Amino acid sequence: MNPTLVEYGPLAIFVGFTLAGLAISMGRFTIPQISDYSSMKKRLLGLLIVEMGGLLTSAWTLMIHYQLATGPSNLCAAEGIVQCGSVIGDLNYSTDPILGAPWGLIGMIAFALLGWFTLSMFLDMKSDWSQKYVDYAWWISLPSIPGILWLVFVELVLVEGAPHICPYCTAVHVALIATMYLLYTIRKERDMGNWDTTGPKRSKAELLAEARSKKK
Amino acid sequence: MKTESNNYRMLKNDEDADARMLAFFGISGILSVVAVSVLLLAPPADLGVDEGKLAPNFVSQAYDTSWSSFELYDHIDQTWTEGEEGEWVMLLFIDTDCSYCFNAGEEHSDMHSAYASNVKFFTIATELQLPNHDSSKKEIVDYKEKNDNSGCKADRTNCNQRPGDVHNWPYIDDLDRSIADDYDLPGTPFYLLLSPDGIVQWNSQQSSDLDPFGALQYHVGGGA
Numbered sequence: 001m002n003p004t005l006v007e008y009g010p011l012a013i014f015v016g017f018t019l020a021g022l023a024i025s026m027g028r029f030t031i032p033q034i035s036d037y038s039s040m041k042k043r044l045l046g047l048l049i050v051e052m053g054g055l056l057t058s059a060w061t062l063m064i065h066y067q068l069a070t071g072p073s074n075l076c077a078a079e080g081i082v083q084c085g086s087v088i089g090d091l092n093y094s095t096d097p098i099l100g101a102p103w104g105l106i107g108m109i110a111f112a113l114l115g116w117f118t119l120s121m122f123l124d125m126k127s128d129w130s131q132k133y134v135d136y137a138w139w140i141s142l143p144s145i146p147g148i149l150w151l152v153f154v155e156l157v158l159v160e161g162a163p164h165i166c167p168y169c170t171a172v173h174v175a176l177i178a179t180m181y182l183l184y185t186i187r188k189e190r191d192m193g194n195w196d197t198t199g200p201k202r203s204k205a206e207l208l209a210e211a212r213s214k215k216k
Numbered sequence: 217m218k219t220e221s222n223n224y225r226m227l228k229n230d231e232d233a234d235a236r237m238l239a240f241f242g243i244s245g246i247l248s249v250v251a252v253s254v255l256l257l258a259p260p261a262d263l264g265v266d267e268g269k270l271a272p273n274f275v276s277q278a279y280d281t282s283w284s285s286f287e288l289y290d291h292i293d294q295t296w297t298e299g300e301e302g303e304w305v306m307l308l309f310i311d312t313d314c315s316y317c318f319n320a321g322e323e324h325s326d327m328h329s330a331y332a333s334n335v336k337f338f339t340i341a342t343e344l345q346l347p348n349h350d351s352s353k354k355e356i357v358d359y360k361e362k363n364d365n366s367g368c369k370a371d372r373t374n375c376n377q378r379p380g381d382v383h384n385w386p387y388i389d390d391l392d393r394s395i396a397d398d399y400d401l402p403g404t405p406f407y408l409l410l411s412p413d414g415i416v417q418w419n420s421q422q423s424s425d426l427d428p429f430g431a432l433q434y435h436v437g438g439g440a
Contacts, residue, residue: 055250063258112247127235
């Protein structure tokens, strides 16, 4: 297979997830299956797509990390300013300083957790906990700000031969920033009273009313 | 008995149905598929110091004629296969204050003289956490070069008294013990013989029936 396609093809797909998620959230793109969704529900769907794109991109960086631990990687360029080898392959900065876990693994877990909050809200916007979960997801995403700043600093200053720009790392950072932006707008809309309370799940009172009407 | 509360349709009819559980299974499923794909497409390396494992990489400063940066994986060839030409790597872990290491200085010189043509030698100078085992980069250089310095062998012997010749191969700084920690250093001296692809072929603690010379002879063949 063409090496350039292997190196940059997945990047285009991952960035596509982020762009598609943002477009759906902002109502710039729709398909018949979601055309009757409320704007809030579309925002949540778009957020979920961005988060799943972030999860996949993080997994790709983890694969590069594992390959670079034993030799060269064919999943990303190793030469030039825009490359992964000097960043993800750096022995000092490719893992978190506390647990020693690869950053890709941390990204996967973080996006999976954010995805769980978002999917829960998306499936049941009517529940009492649903609106609170926006706040939980927002607070959980906040540590990503110093994380991104630190990793960009590492890329530009600390790694051997700096500056380097790791395209897949940057795609993860963009997905995280997009996630935070969408969470911010969803919170703002919710605070303005635009939360969508329609959904498949019905309240106890509704179920009771339906049972009574059937009895009659 | 209700068992279907995780089904999406049940959210419509079951007051106990919880979308969070359904979401948990959904995200767990995605995460599992992605994790399995990662492990299949790019399995993590079997790193370690046991024989048969890939020696962990490390980066530090090395002194040969001056201090410069050093990375172990710059000296191994992952594509090497058995039967091909290639340079083996001998890692010698020492502490400049360790008397056993000090006394082995001549054996190290002899090994290098015999095998330098097809084995790269690297001494990793660490600092054991023992009384009077305070080393320094200067002491590492003086130990290697046999310079005048009274700080060797737990400050009891001058470095210029070390047996053997001046060691003409790189000495790597591990005063912060980072390499020793990664390699689970059992003590000093400690030796690892790596094949050209970085796989540990002999671990002096694991196969103590062989001495360093014997290991070199067994794996690399007769010395020069």
